[in-house]
Amino acid sequence: MARPAHTAVEIRGLAKQFGDVKAVAGIDFDVREGEVFGFLGPNGAGKTTTINMLTGLARPDSGRIRYFGSDYTADVKKAQGLMGIVPDESNLWPELDGFGNLAFCGALYGIGRRERDRRATELLDTFGLGDAANRKFGGYSKGMKRKLAIAAGIIHRPRILFLDEPTTGIDVASARQIRQLLGGLNESGTTVFMTTHYIEEAERLCDRIAFIVEGRLVRVDTLPDLVKDVEGKYIVQLALSRDPGPLMEELTAAFAGVEFEAMPGGTLRAHTVQPLPLGPLVRFFEHHGVDVTEAKAIRPSLEDVFVRITGIAADRMRKEKEQGRPKGGGE
Ligand SMILES: Nc1ncnc2c1ncn2[C@@H]1O[C@H](COP(=O)(O)OP(=O)(O)OP(=O)(O)O)[C@@H](O)[C@H]1O
Ligand SMILES: [Mg+2]
Secondary structure (H helix, E strand, O other): OOOOOOEEEEEEEEEEEEOOOOEEEEEEEEEEEOOEEEEEEEOOOHHHHHHHOOOOOOOOOHHHHHEEEEEEOHHHHHOOOEEEEEEOOOOOOOOOOOOHHHHHHHOOOOOOOHHHHHHHHHHHHHOOHHOOOEHHHHHHHHHHHHHHHHHOOOOOOOOOEEOOOOOOOHHHHHHHHHHHHHHHHHHHOOOOEEOOOOOOHHHHHEEEEEEEEEEEEEEEEHHHHHOEEEEOOOEEEEEEEEOOOHHHHHHHHHHOEEEEEEEEEOEEEEEOOOOOOHHHHHHHHHHOOOEEEEEEEEEOHHHHHHHHOOOOOHHHHHHHHHHOOOOOOOO
16 A cells, blocks of 8 residues: 655554563554654653664564555564664774774665765764864764764665664753754754653754653654643743742642742742732732742743643653663663
């Protein structure tokens, strides 16, 4: 049966279990050609397991995978010419220099010598690694390593690029550069599938986002549609001269129907379904000797959506990552 040209990957009933752990519990979704598709979820949600099955690095227990209309379930590795892979940990050779790594990857994809040398030089320039071309990969910083891994992933001009947490654990400047590079790559026609812990990153880069929690997809949608869900709620953020913590109970009693959230640094958020008159709120604080130094309306963020849909506090995801829990291995 002819498939519409706009589906890059079609996934049906994909599942994988490790012992008793259902790492991926039967998921269905499509990645459309030309989009940036974000896979967002906390530690152990099944992101890496999914990406590994999609790229032929792990064998699914069940399910079907089609790439650009053809079924590759029986041997996903056969689709590897169509895809670029940037794993969460570097897969390059520490003893080779930057140029050598790219040229070698080009050779693995069967690119002729002249073309792969030309392409390696071009990519080193694009990724700002020209000066490091002749230095050993093993001595690169984390950010440089990640950039070279991405360059290696696209040396054969894949139609779809898979990245597992492309900006986790690297410096802010490199992370920003990587986001820009991915945006540019996508604009020039490459479909991008990426996993991330960072809600802000998904928000900035992705056309559609899938939330995965405990091996299940809880939602796949475009950003505007996700945000629409929590719109119709009003959020007002106040900056206060003192921590509102001790006043919370009294505050809640005084303003029925308003949900208050105390945040660090004397910040308070008020959530309501009706627009909130600020006068009474400001007077309440003045009465208790607290100054309101700023008040602003907050648009619901993807973070609010994530919390609402999954019930998982977004800062938990961030903390888990920052604590650097070891990956995989049933930890
Ligand atoms: N090789 C393995 N052997 C045993 N269990 C595994 C293996 N790989 C993953 N798991 C388990 O499967 C579940 C999903 O893991 P996975 O690595 O896919 O999560 P993740 O979403 O990528 O998490 P992280 O954000 O930490 O990278 C976890 O419970 C993990 O411990
Ligand atoms: Mg992972």
